[in-house]
Amino acid sequence: MASSDPLSASGGQGAAPVATGAPPDAVEGAGKLVPRHLLVPFILLLLCFTAWGAAANLTDVLVGVFRGIFDMSNFQSSLVQFAYYGAYFLLALPAAFITSRFGYKAGVLVGLGLAALGGLLFIPAGQILAYEMFLLALFVLAAGLSILETSANPFVIAMGDEQTATQRLNLAQAFNPIGANIGVLMGAVLILPGLTPEASKVIMSPQELAESQEADLSLVLTPYIGIAAVLIGIWVLIAVRKMHLPPAPEAIDLTEGGSGGTFSRLWANKHYRYGVFAQFFNVAAQTCTWTFTILYAQDVVGTSPESAGWWLQISLIIFLISRFVMTWLLTIFRPTLLLLLMAGFGVLCCLTSMFVLNIVGLIAVVSISAALSLMFPTIYGVALRGLGDDAKFGAAGLVMAILGGAIMPMVHAAVMDASSPAMGFVVPAICLALVALYALFDLRSHRPGVASAQPEVVAS
Numbered sequence: 001m002a003s004s005d006p007l008s009a010s011g012g013q014g015a016a017p018v019a020t021g022a023p024p025d026a027v028e029g030a031g032k033l034v035p036r037h038l039l040v041p042f043i044l045l046l047l048c049f050t051a052w053g054a055a056a057n058l059t060d061v062l063v064g065v066f067r068g069i070f071d072m073s074n075f076q077s078s079l080v081q082f083a084y085y086g087a088y089f090l091l092a093l094p095a096a097f098i099t100s101r102f103g104y105k106a107g108v109l110v111g112l113g114l115a116a117l118g119g120l121l122f123i124p125a126g127q128i129l130a131y132e133m134f135l136l137a138l139f140v141l142a143a144g145l146s147i148l149e150t151s152a153n154p155f156v157i158a159m160g161d162e163q164t165a166t167q168r169l170n171l172a173q174a175f176n177p178i179g180a181n182i183g184v185l186m187g188a189v190l191i192l193p194g195l196t197p198e199a200s201k202v203i204m205s206p207q208e209l210a211e212s213q214e215a216d217l218s219l220v221l222t223p224y225i226g227i228a229a230v231l232i233g234i235w236v237l238i239a240v241r242k243m244h245l246p247p248a249p250e251a252i253d254l255t256e257g258g259s260g261g262t263f264s265r266l267w268a269n270k271h272y273r274y275g276v277f278a279q280f281f282n283v284a285a286q287t288c289t290w291t292f293t294i295l296y297a298q299d300v301v302g303t304s305p306e307s308a309g310w311w312l313q314i315s316l317i318i319f320l321i322s323r324f325v326m327t328w329l330l331t332i333f334r335p336t337l338l339l340l341l342m343a344g345f346g347v348l349c350c351l352t353s354m355f356v357l358n359i360v361g362l363i364a365v366v367s368i369s370a371a372l373s374l375m376f377p378t379i380y381g382v383a384l385r386g387l388g389d390d391a392k393f394g395a396a397g398l399v400m401a402i403l404g405g406a407i408m409p410m411v412h413a414a415v416m417d418a419s420s421p422a423m424g425f426v427v428p429a430i431c432l433a434l435v436a437l438y439a440l441f442d443l444r445s446h447r448p449g450v451a452s453a454q455p456e457v458v459a460s
Contacts, residue, residue: 032160032161033160033168033171034159034160034168035159035160035161038159038160038243040241041159041238041241041243042156042159042168042172044234044237044238044241045108045152045155045156045159045172046171046172046175047230047234048108048112048148048152048234049152049172049173049175049176049179050175050176050178050179050182051115051179051227051230051231051234052115052145052148052149052176052179053175053176053177053178053179053180053182053183054179054180054182054183054186054227055115055119055141055145055179055183055224055227056084056145056179056180056183057179057180057181057183057184057290057316058183058184058186058187058223058224058227059080059081059084059138060183060184060187060290060291060293060294060312061183061184061187061188061191061192061294061309061312062080062134062138062187062220063077063078063080063081063291063292063294063295063409064077064294064295064298064305064308065187065191065192065195065216065220066080066131066134067295068195068198068216068305069195069213069216069217070131070213072131073413073417074292074295074413074414074416074417074421074424075410075413075414075417076131077413078291078409078410078412078413079135079410080134080135080138081287081291081405081406081409081410082406082407082409082410083135083136083138083139083142083406084138084139084141084142084405084406085142085283085287085402085403085404085405085406086139086142086403086406087138087139087140087141087142087143087146088142088145088146088399088402088403088405088406089400089402089403089406090143090146091142091143091146091147091150092146092150092396092399092400093396093400094147095107095111095146095147095149095150095151096150096396098110098147098151099150099151099154104151104154104155104158105155105238105243106151107147107148107150107151107155108148108151108152108155108238109235109238109239110144110147110151111144111145111146111147111148111149111150111151111152112144112148112231112232112234112235112238113144113235114140114141114143114144114147115140115141115142115143115144115145115148115228115231116144116228116231116232116235117140117141117144117228118137118138118139118140118141118142118143118144118228119137119141119224119225119227119228119229119231120225120228121133121136121137121140121141122134122137122220122221122224122225122228123221123225125137125217126214126217126218126220126221129213129214129217134220137224141224144231150399152172153172156168156172174323177316177319177320177323178320180316180319180320181313181316181317181320183223184309184312184313184316185313186223186226187223187309187312188306188309188310188312188313190219190222190223191219191220191222191223191309192305192306192308192309193305193306194215194216194219195216195219195305196212196215196216200212262390265390266387266390266394266397269387270441270445271382271383271385271386271441271442271445272383272384272387272394272397274383274438274441275379275380275382275383275384275398275438276383276397276398276401277401277434277438278379278383278434278435278438279376279379279380279383279398279401279402279404280401280402280403280404281404281408281431281432281434281435282372282375282376282379282404282431282432282435283376283401283402283403283404283405284404284405284407284408284409284427284428284431285346285368285372285375285408285428285431285432285435286372286375286376286405287404287405287408287409288408288409288412288424288425288427288428288431289315289365289368289369289372289425289428290312290315290316290369291409291412292409292412292413292416292421292424292425293308293311293312293315293365293366294308294309294311294312295308295416295421296353296361296362296365296421296422296425297311297362297365299421300357300361300362300420300421300422301357301358301359301361301362303362311362311365311366314366315365315366315368315369316369318366318367318369318370318373319369319370319372319373320373322369322370322373322374323373323374325373326338326342326373326374330378334443335378335381335382336378336382336439336442336443337439337443338374338378339374339375339378339379339382339435339436339438339439340436340439340440340443342370342371342374342375343371343375343432343433343435343436343439344436345370345371346368346371346372346428346429346432346435347429347432347433347436349364349365349367349368349371350364350368350425350426350428350429350432351429352364353365353422353425354422354423354425354426354429355422357422361422365425368428371432375435379398379435379438380398382442383398384398404431408427408428408431411427412424412425412427412428415427
């Protein structure tokens with residue numbers, strides 16, 4: 001959502017060398033994971049990765065919260081994810097241009113500042129008590145995080161020797177699912193236990209209902225104000241810190257190179273074109289699964305809101321652990337073969353959740369995260385493989401593919417409203433089946449000039 005998520009992408013195909021004229025310790029740090037003079041800035045960026053992971057996955061909790069507070073349909077509450085991932089889609093290219101024009105540090109600072117503003121907008125939203133105002137706050141928050149994420153990934157890559165760039169990026173991205181777990185934990189501890197029970201609202205007067213709504217919304221403010229405060233603190237620390245880095249890459253000319261330019265070449269490449277669609281459906285499946293885990297636990301299994309929040313927490317822990325397991329399995333299996341197997345496993349879990357309407361179905365929903373843990377980095381690496389310089393713009397297209405996280409949860413919610421909470425999981429089942437088709441396509445095709453034995457995978 002991710003994220004967790006849906007949501008890290010970078011041009012991890014290589015890194016810029018240490019800048020000419022950098023301090024002596026920058027040269028001495030060649031070959032090290034992080035040169036000594038950049039250790040503190042690197043730690044600050046790790047905090048950025050953690051913070052946006054927390055903010056992203058806290059929105060998964062809000063879908064169920066807003067449904068209860070504002071007494072709305074599943075479709076209406078799913079607009080939370082539309083506002084969040086829609087902002088990511090719209091800001092992907094502007095973020096790249098900011099970084100290209102003003103540098104990595106400027107992009108990070110703009111992203112942090114805008115995200116902090118979004119968190120602070122929850123204060124007037126809580127006073128106005130309007131759902132639309134909360135959506136606006138989420139949109140601004142996500143817009144900032146989109147710029148932050150797009151800038152932070154190449155920033156991390158540039159912080160040292162090219163030979164250690166992949167390791168450095170993997171380490172930084174490992175903090176994103178840690179933040180995701182923190183976000184869900186905040187929802188489970190700070191929001192869900194304090195909500196007014198639905199049964200109590202039935203006997204309340206209109207005045208009492210308004211008071212309970214205000215009290216419930218105040219619970220939402222606390223974690224977002226806390227996130228905003230953390231982002232402001234990181235902004236100040238990065239702003240005052242001098243950093244000796246290579247310049248950001250020059251802006252990309254989409255018309256250069258003949259044959260219609262970069263865009264035409266990318267579109268003509270089926271592995272890339274289908275990869276963008278596969279990434280769209282992967283992020284869609286991830287967002288649908290995590291968004292509606294809590295509602296499935298409540299509406300199908302009958303758990304309490306606070307217990308339902310812990311099921312989502314377990315799901316994200318499985319995602320985190322599975323990421324390391326998948327990294328090991330990739331040393332044994334061809335990436336797209338493993339992608340095919342895990343996509344099939346995800347479809348099986350979705351079908352189980354649709355037809356086994358008890359705790360087994362809920363376990364199946366949680367288990368989908370094991371399959372999802374592999375998908376983003378594998379699709380990302382396979383789609384960009386062999387693109388050369390075109391991979392710079394190709395990476396932006398894969399970032400924009402997270403639009404699936406904005407659109408498909410609304411489809412999932414509409415199916416739930418029309419049928420049942422369990423049947424809504426037909427949507428991620430179809431999405432994962434389409435990811436499986438992409439894996440099958442790669443396994444059965446051949447790309448000239450690209451070795452097929454063990455495609456490189458860029459970790460997310």
